[in-house]
Amino acid sequence: MPDTKKMIGSAVGEVLAYNTVGAILGAAFSGFVIIYIIGIERSLQMLTIVNIGCGLLVLAGIKNVRLMNWTEAGIAAALLIIGINHDILRMWNMKYFAVFRANQPDAFNTPDKIKEALENTDVLYYKEGVEAIVSSIKIKGGNQAFLTNGRVEASDTPGDLQLQFTLGHLPMLLHRNPENVLVIGLGSGITLGATSVHPGVKEITLAELAPEVLGVARTFGRYNNYVLDNPKLRIIFNDGRNFLLTTKEKYDVITADPIHPWFRGAGYLYTTEYFKLASEHLREGGVMCQWLPIYELTIADLKSVVKTFTMHFKHTALWLTYYDSVIIGSNTPIVFDEAELERRISVPAVSNALKLVMMGSARDLLSYFAMGTDGMKAFSEGGTINTDNNLYLEFSAPLSMGKGFLMTNNLDAIVKHRESILPYLLPAKEQSARGKQFRPWKTYIEAAGVYDKAHILLLGEKFNAGFNYLLNELDRKYPWYAPGRFLKSEYSSLMAREPRLLKQTPPLVMMDERGAKVTIEISAVLSRISDEMAIVDFVDNNARVIYGHLNVPGLNRDEFINRFVDDVLSSIQKAYLKEARIAFDRGKRLPSLESMMFKIKEIVTSKIHESESRLVNSPS
Incomplete structure (x- = not known):
């Protein structure tokens, strides 16, 4: 009996030990190896095959060895097939995951909207990682954007470019001679690229948690000066805060573009412990720069960040861009020397970037100054200190998701504390x-x-x-x-970009199945997505029916669009007159609504297909 208990105990212990080791190795292998190599869907399929295969092996082993051998061969073959053939058994549409925006669910709530989004978007890069799914997409004829888990983190819209250039160029220009730079977070690479073009920079260190983001940054190369190929760049794959904890190195400039505070774990990059750490890693005269969004946060949230930030920097300033803010901190006085700024902005690579966002001179750049040390202290009065222990922002920020009205509230609260720039200017000697x-x-x-x-x-x-x-x-x-x-x-x-009526048919009077008169007008409506893409919709506004639309890529397409609209609407009028004659010959006063609606749909579809072919053959 004691031997039996010992055997049972030993067997149970071994099973638990194997289960624990298997769980650890399985999690590590799936998360850090196979997801990187073959992606999430293929990983799930392979693990499913392995699990089912293990069960079949046990059953086969009970029967006979030969059956067990055949089962092993079948499992190996199945794994090999889905490992080699990238298209077989695909159930997920990777392009859908690449273009989906979590904060715009209404744009993907019907099959037609999903189809339209997929057709009108090019996926420049897509990668699944342990931390996130990242993608770089470009609306056809429109803007490019970087997405993390369905949230747009950066783009090449003017507002986003202005923020990213400010995060890179502003701290570099405010420091007297920046040589050693730390950038926390890569994103599109535009901020990183902005720091790289300043003369005198000797080394740039990038702390980036997710290696897959490098592929995204390469698609933004024309904006970030192809910075990933810059020999001055050193990349550390680590969380920015962890990196600061482990390094003794100090920097002239630290600039951080963390993800929004409501994103999982991002609150740790807005705490007093983090700002203290950053302050301690600045050299004498060093400058810290950080993004502070003014959307999807409350006034109390903004006060919390500003108050927490100002605790660790004796001298601070806040810049307001189009729909963001940038906070600056230093332990030496922040003084704006207009002449020196003008000289350093004149460097072509710096000037060209800043001119794109109307910051191309010292006066223009300084115009975005909103407040200095005194103003920030006044604004943040009564704010809650955000710490690792209370994580105020981690719990507060998510409550503001999707509340667009907060942006105007926040902006109003900030500008009430706007300061004159005069006390911060370097005065002339005379x-x-x-x-x-x-x-x-x-x-x-x-x-x-x-x-x-x-x-x-x-x-x-x-x-x-x-x-x-x-x-x-x-x-x-x-x-x-x-x-x-x-x-x-x-x-x-x-x-x-507001929809604009181009032309419409005269009223078309028809008769429905109950003999009642129905009047419709078919309108051609133009919507400009960008300078390089327009959409022409054919609609019946009263019935809220869209008969079809044509995407028109390229510049200076107005003449083509006008000819196309005239052709479609005149064809509809001719078809109506023909249907009216047929109805009259049959002794009816008016053409049938059902028949005419079918004809209109047929004409619009046919003309769109013809024009699409012409656009393909003459794309410019």
């Missing part, structure tokens, strides 16, 4: 020259007052009479004010 230096900035402060009101209305999409008045004021009094020029440019782009 007293007489100081008046000449400071006088224009007083006008800039007046311009900011008008701009702030217009900015809040624009982000809130309140294009009312008040907004138009403010826009006219910016045009009339402050046409040189860079943030105002950027705002007007964005507003013009928004208006250009």
Whole structure:
């Protein structure tokens, strides 16, 4: 009896030990090896085959050895087939995962919308990793974007480019002579690339957690100066905070573009412990720069970040870009030397990038300054310190997801604490020259007052009479004010993308199956996705029916579009007159609604196919 108990105990112990070791090795192997090599779907399929195969092997072993050998061969063959043939047994549409946006579910809630999204989007890169699924996509004729788990993290829209260039260029320009730079988080690589073009930089260290993001950054090469091929670059595959914990190295500039605070684990990059760590890794005169989104966060959240940040930097500043903010910290005074800034911005690679986002001169760049040390302390008064222990932001930020109205609330709260830039400017040596230096900035402060009101209305999409008045004021009094020029440019782009009626048929009167008169008008509506892509829809607005649409890629296609619209609408009118004659000959007053609707759909579909063929044969 004791031997039996001992045998049973030993057997149970061995089973538990094997199970524990198997669980550890299985998790490690699947997460860190096979997902990288063959992806999530193939990994699941292979593991399913292995699990089923193990069960079959046990059953086969009970019967006879030969059956067991055949089972082993079958399992090996199945694994080999799905390992070699990348298309067999595919159940997931990888392109769908690449283009899906989690914060825009309405754009993917019907099969037709999904089909349209897949047809109109090019996938430049897609990779599944342990931390995330990442992709780089480009809307045909439109903008390019970097997605992490279905969330857009960066793009080449003017607003995003402005933020990313600011994160890279601003701290480099504020430091007197940056040589050693740390960039935390790669993303599109635009921020990293911006730091690389400044003369005097000797080494750039990139701390990036997810190796698969490198492929994304390569697709943004024209914006990031192909920085991944820069010999000055050293890449550390590690969490940025962990890297700072393990290195003794200090930096002239640390710039961080972390993901939004509501993203899992991102709150640790906004805590007092992290900011303290960053501050301790700055050299004398070093500058810290960090992204602070003003959307999908509450005013209390912003106050928390700003207060936590200012605890560890004696001197701070906040820049407002189009729909983001950038916070700057240093332990030496932050002084803006206009002449020196102008000289350093004049470097072609720096100037060319900043001109794209209306920051191409010292005055333009400094126009986006919102507040300094005093203003940030006043704004953050009453804020909660975000720590590793309370993780205030980790729990608070997700409650703001999808609440677009918060952006205007936040912007309004920030600009109420806007400061004059004058106390932070390096004054001219001569007293007489100081008046000449400071006088224009007083006008800039007046311009900011008008701009702030217009900015809040624009982000809130309140294009009312008040907004138009403010826009006219910016045009009339402050046409040189860079943030105002950027705002007007964005507003013009928004208006250009509004659907516009091109032409419509005369009223077409028909008779439905109950003998009642029905009048319809077919309208051709133009929507511009970008300068390089337009969409022409044929719709019946009253019945809310879309008969079809044509995607028109390329520049200067107005003449083609007008000819196409005229052709379709005239064909519909001819078809209506023909149906009316047929109805009259049969003794009916009006053509049949059902028959005519079918004819319209047929004509629109046919003309779209003809035009698509012409566009393919003459793409430019």
